[in-house]
Amino acid sequence: MTHEVIRHLLDDYVTGELTEDARAPVADHIAACAICAAEVESLNRIIARAAELPKSIDPPAEAWANIRAAVERDKEAIARQDTGATLRFRRGPYALAAAAALLVVLSSAGTAVYMNARSADAGTPIASNPANAATPASLAAFTVEENTYLRNVAVLQDLLDQQESLLAPETVAQLKASLRTIDEAILEARTALARDPANKMLIEMLSGTYRQKMDLMRRTAELTRGT
Amino acid sequence: MAPDVVGRIQRAGTRAALSRALTGGLAAILLLASPLVAQKKVERRQPLGMEAALRIHNMVGSVIVHGWNKDTLLVRGTLGAGDSFNMGGGYTGAKMFVESANERDPKPTRLELWVPARVRLWIKTATASIEVTDVAGGLDLYVVSGTIDVTGSPRELNAEAIDGDIHITGSPPWVRAKSASGAITFQGASQDAALSTVSGPIRVDGGNGVFERTKIETVTGNVTFTGRLDRSGAFDFDSHGGTIDIAIPEKMGANFSVVTIAGSITNKLSKKTPTPGRFGRGAELVSEESGGGAKVSVRTFKGPVTLRRTK
Amino acid sequence: MKTSAVVSDSIGPNLSTMGEEKAAALDCIQRAQAGDVDAFELLYREHAGRIYALCLRLKGGDSTDATELMQDVFIRAWRRLSTFRGESAFSSWLHRLTVNTMLENARGDQRRIARVLPMDDTSRLAGAARSSGIDLKMDMEDAIASLPKGARLAFVLHDVEGYQHQEIAEQLSVSVGTVKAQLHRARRLLRERLER
Numbered sequence A: 001m002t003h004e005v006i007r008h009l010l011d012d013y014v015t016g017e018l019t020e021d022a023r024a025p026v027a028d029h030i031a032a033c034a035i036c037a038a039e040v041e042s043l044n045r046i047i048a049r050a051a052e053l054p055k056s057i058d059p060p061a062e063a064w065a066n067i068r069a070a071v072e073r074d075k076e077a078i079a080r081q082d083t084g085a086t087l088r089f090r091r092g093p094y095a096l097a098a099a100a101a102l103l104v105v106l107s108s109a110g111t112a113v114y115m116n117a118r119s120a121d122a123g124t125p126i127a128s129n130p131a132n133a134a135t136p137a138s139l140a141a142f143t144v145e146e147n148t149y150l151r152n153v154a155v156l157q158d159l160l161d162q163q164e165s166l167l168a169p170e171t172v173a174q175l176k177a178s179l180r181t182i183d184e185a186i187l188e189a190r191t192a193l194a195r196d197p198a199n200k201m202l203i204e205m206l207s208g209t210y211r212q213k214m215d216l217m218r219r220t221a222e223l224t225r226g227t
Numbered sequence B: 001m002a003p004d005v006v007g008r009i010q011r012a013g014t015r016a017a018l019s020r021a022l023t024g025g026l027a028a029i030l031l032l033a034s035p036l037v038a039q040k041k042v043e044r045r046q047p048l049g050m051e052a053a054l055r056i057h058n059m060v061g062s063v064i065v066h067g068w069n070k071d072t073l074l075v076r077g078t079l080g081a082g083d084s085f086n087m088g089g090g091y092t093g094a095k096m097f098v099e100s101a102n103e104r105d106p107k108p109t110r111l112e113l114w115v116p117a118r119v120r121l122w123i124k125t126a127t128a129s130i131e132v133t134d135v136a137g138g139l140d141l142y143v144v145s146g147t148i149d150v151t152g153s154p155r156e157l158n159a160e161a162i163d164g165d166i167h168i169t170g171s172p173p174w175v176r177a178k179s180a181s182g183a184i185t186f187q188g189a190s191q192d193a194a195l196s197t198v199s200g201p202i203r204v205d206g207g208n209g210v211f212e213r214t215k216i217e218t219v220t221g222n223v224t225f226t227g228r229l230d231r232s233g234a235f236d237f238d239s240h241g242g243t244i245d246i247a248i249p250e251k252m253g254a255n256f257s258v259v260t261i262a263g264s265i266t267n268k269l270s271k272k273t274p275t276p277g278r279f280g281r282g283a284e285l286v287s288e289e290s291g292g293g294a295k296v297s298v299r300t301f302k303g304p305v306t307l308r309r310t311k
Numbered sequence C: 001m002k003t004s005a006v007v008s009d010s011i012g013p014n015l016s017t018m019g020e021e022k023a024a025a026l027d028c029i030q031r032a033q034a035g036d037v038d039a040f041e042l043l044y045r046e047h048a049g050r051i052y053a054l055c056l057r058l059k060g061g062d063s064t065d066a067t068e069l070m071q072d073v074f075i076r077a078w079r080r081l082s083t084f085r086g087e088s089a090f091s092s093w094l095h096r097l098t099v100n101t102m103l104e105n106a107r108g109d110q111r112r113i114a115r116v117l118p119m120d121d122t123s124r125l126a127g128a129a130r131s132s133g134i135d136l137k138m139d140m141e142d143a144i145a146s147l148p149k150g151a152r153l154a155f156v157l158h159d160v161e162g163y164q165h166q167e168i169a170e171q172l173s174v175s176v177g178t179v180k181a182q183l184h185r186a187r188r189l190l191r192e193r194l195e196r
Helices: A003-007 A010-014 A020-032 A034-052 A062-079 A108-121 A139-166 A169-195 A200-225 B003-023 C003-009 C017-033 C037-058 C063-083 C090-108 C135-146 C149-160 C165-172 C176-194
Strands: B040-047 B053-058 B061-068 B072-079 B084-089 B093-099 B109-116 B120-125 B129-133 B138-143 B148-151 B156-161 B166-169 B174-178 B184-187 B192-196 B202-218 B223-239 B244-248 B254-260 B265-267 B283-289 B294-300 B305-309
Touching: A003 A020, A003 A034, A010 A020, A010 A034, A010 C176, A020 A034, A034 C149, A034 C176, A062 C037, A062 C063, A139 A200, A139 C017, A139 C063, A169 A200, A200 B294, B040 B084, B053 B061, B053 B109, B061 B120, B072 B084, B072 B093, B093 B109, B120 B129, B129 B138, B138 B148, B148 B156, B156 B166, B166 B174, B174 B184, B184 B192, B244 B294, B254 B305, B265 B283, C017 C037, C017 C063, C037 C063, C037 C090, C037 C135, C037 C149, C063 C090, C090 C165, C135 C149, C135 C176, C149 C165, C149 C176, C165 C176
Parallel strands: B053 B093, B053 B120, B061 B109, B061 B129, B120 B138, B129 B148, B138 B156, B148 B166, B156 B174, B166 B184, B174 B192, B184 B202, B192 B202, B202 B223, B223 B244, B223 B294, B244 B305, B254 B294, B265 B305
Antiparallel strands: B040 B072, B072 B109, B084 B093, B254 B283
């Protein structure tokens, strides 16, 4: 191997990424060539200094406050009643899931029943419906799934917001209508669940409707992406 | 096979043979873009293996596919002014797409294809309708707002639309069909079928075919299902507000488990009556009809449920 | 919340510190996944320093840009927490998310122009690299910040953060050859600027 060729192999040599048969000739050359030896030394210094850089740097104090505020807004927007705009097609900073909000109606009495039922339900065995083996039968498990759903919807919402311009207006209108239909169904089921929190079938139905909504959003996003 | 279909295949075959004689050798790779001409016609032909993969992207217009018994791909298309048709690939797989002169206002393209019947076909369009006949291989069909029409029994059929209807005439052993606001109609039976809509109606008529596993779900669409149920089969019907109407043949047995939170249940299969649900609304029915058999589970939030015999 | 009980109950009395820490971290993630913002804050406190360091270097030393990127990353992390399934370490997951977020923001960003920090403008870095006051390290951060964008990304991800060429190529959607070339360029430029 000539000097010219070896010069280009020095980076890999220094980081140990050369193959076995290449290492020896390169090492031999370096021992005999002052230019390459200097370059190797120099590379080693750069890499050593890079490794010595602080791995962690304190961020500004206000960063967490901003993040927390956005997270709380997310949670709040999802819990708020928002019948009008099912899809908001505008991308603002930290675009919220407000537009794709889940409608939750809980009277204070309803909330109390909900909370009590949750702790009581934690110990009951999970009834398995073979056709829906993965659905949550207990309210505690459902709460986790619900939060997952809400966050997935937020992500998908962001994606759809970005893709809005790629879809025909009639399709957008039809999609909005479908999402509204699903949201209304979710609202009805959620209201019923508030009154009857131990109802496993209701939980499974609600779970299924969440999945349908996410599936529709995901499919739309995927179909549009290729456009 | 329907006589008109046979006729179509025979005519296509003759044309294809003649064409091949005229064009001579078969190229391995074709990548041709058509020049700028208003409403032009294109025709392409290339060898394609019997079990090859074929991908088609067409934004607007229609895509019509016929399955035939040759290892040849034949495409005839009519394009809008300025659009170009691109096709490439080889014996094991080919790909084609239409490139619009104006992305914002694409002109409709009509593509008609003849493909080896066992091909694995993947078609994606925006508003183009897709029509596939006599393809026995696998089908993956995606439209945003076109119609999907499948005739025949592909071994696998996956059809997805957002705002389009899906019509299936035949008995694919494995079917997945989803639409949001479009309707799904299935005339045939399947061993493993899952059909889903948001507001579109779902109509299934199995004729003499037997279903084994079926999952039908909708939010507000109305569902009618007529079919024979395999004794060891499992059937799930889920609806929020849409009606569910299930009809099974005389003397066919099944085990029903029906629950509705706020709707009604009408059982015309036997004298077994539903019990009222909680809070004074809704109903429940658990019933073994005609000695039992397939497990049928029906759940609705408020959609009314009817169980009956086929007329 | 009852969910935490499941994890701690399964741990026996003779547990190594490592095991306890891991279990606590997992518990924290699960609670955050279930919507607990306080648990999420604990995750933030644990990982923010490393993520901020990465953001700062990716953004060429601009602390405003870096802070905004980091905030973006954690908000996305909150929204996508459910997609973390524990196949990799949480820090790795956050790391990938940081690079992805940076790339996506750059693509969608029409207003901003890639800023190259001139060698003599150190005011931007005021307070940025709060390592010890040793000149050597300050120079290194400056020098990295002064690199052209592609070279800087390759260098930060490979030599500072320790990714492999292949991983970097996948994340940046370029070929391994491109990564190597950019790395080569970065090291040469750094050498020039540091060893004058």
